[in-house]
Amino acid sequence: MIDDLVERMRKGDRRAVARLITLVENDEKKAREIIKRIYPLTGNAYIVGITGPPGSGKSTLVDKLVKEARKEGLIVGVIAVDPTSPFTGGALLGDRIRMQDHATDPGVFIRSMATRGSLGGLAKATNDAIKILDAYGCDIIFVETVGVGQVEVDIVKTADTVVLVTVPGLGDDIQAIKAGLMEIADIFVLNKADREGADATYFELSLTLDLESEKWEKLGWRPPIVETVATLGKGIKELWEQIKRHREFLEKSGKLEEKKRLRVEEEIKTIVSDMIAKKVEVSIKAGNLEDILEKVMKKELDPYSAASLIMEKIIGGGKSV
Structure with missing residues (x-):
């Protein structure tokens, strides 16, 4: 479906453009696929x-x-x-x-x-x-x-x-x-x-x-x-x-190129932050981080140290969550 919409968009089909924008608004997985295709x-x-x-x-x-x-x-x-x-x-x-x-x-x-x-x-x-x-x-x-x-x-x-x-x-x-x-x-x-x-x-x-x-x-x-x-x-x-x-x-x-580079950098950082935040949310709901949360509640661990441990589990050398 996405390939068809992209092809129609390239031929000037305005309805295909509207449909693609609707998809990136409503479906994150399809948004990734669309951007990969048109980038x-x-x-x-x-x-x-x-x-x-x-x-x-x-x-x-x-x-x-x-x-x-x-x-x-x-x-x-x-x-x-x-x-x-x-x-x-x-x-x-x-x-x-x-x-x-x-x-x-x-x-x-x-x-x-x-x-x-x-x-x-x-x-x-x-x-x-x-x-x-x-x-x-x-x-x-x-x-x-x-x-x-x-x-x-x-x-x-x-x-x-x-x-x-x-x-x-x-x-x-x-x-x-x-x-x-x-x-x-x-x-x-x-x-x-x-x-x-x-x-x-x-x-x-x-x-x-x-x-x-x-x-x-x-x-x-x-x-x-x-x-x-x-x-x-x-x-x-x-x-x-x-x-x-x-x-x-x-x-x-030459500042236009600088702006574009900064825009790409900021966009990547935002996407990475969103991905990490979602992984943390899923892990908390699944109970995978319960031990860390419990230590914070008991004052055995401060929130900054807890965040560092979570980051290690997600993107560091520790076990994946």
Whole structure:
């Protein structure tokens, strides 16, 4: 079945793409098989992460950016990570209503994914879905995070360019600073810039960037601040040009390859951690680690030493659990 779906995907079958993404979301064993099969086809798409607090207009911005990309003839993928429905377990908002203009465009593939309890603003299967869209032939993939504040930082491990969206009047002076998101942004967007307080927010963002001037000088890239009114299409072309400019900077400086290497490293570490965690969980349920747990309960062993013993059993020279 998977071979057939992959073959159909390579021929441009959008239904096969949708089915493959559903499989990587719902079936871990099949996800492994799918990624093993398509991995040689990946590595061509450029990934742009769009993050920021709820209500900042991320979906509208993505919608407008898709139009800019399509004007240049690019094949576009969109992964919109939404909250999980308590009833179906699926994406609460579904494929974004604001993006339905692209539904009949064969050059655009839009997919909503549920977080399913995953922190970091991204669904756990997002990386696999990105690989599928990459193998499908997308030139650029926009990944819109769920918008949950402090835990949005995982997008930096996924995207080549991270766009942080903020708006005036969120109640805090640069809410993004307090959320710790300032560190991850390559481009800042001050959306709804026609609102009262926009000038003050722009000034605060600029001031914050000025305080890190030495850092930007070493990096070779100072994040620009782009003012937009997404609903009216204002500032969208400038934002698109800044995304392309950042990509050019990464390619010329060699940092794009560094980012890809770091992404692979982080992904492997995450997979290994998940595999170990599952082995430990299975072993605890099976009672194989009961002696270690009992020693911790009796204060004969501390939790760090217990963890070391468990690691030895799982990946060390001890008996397999």
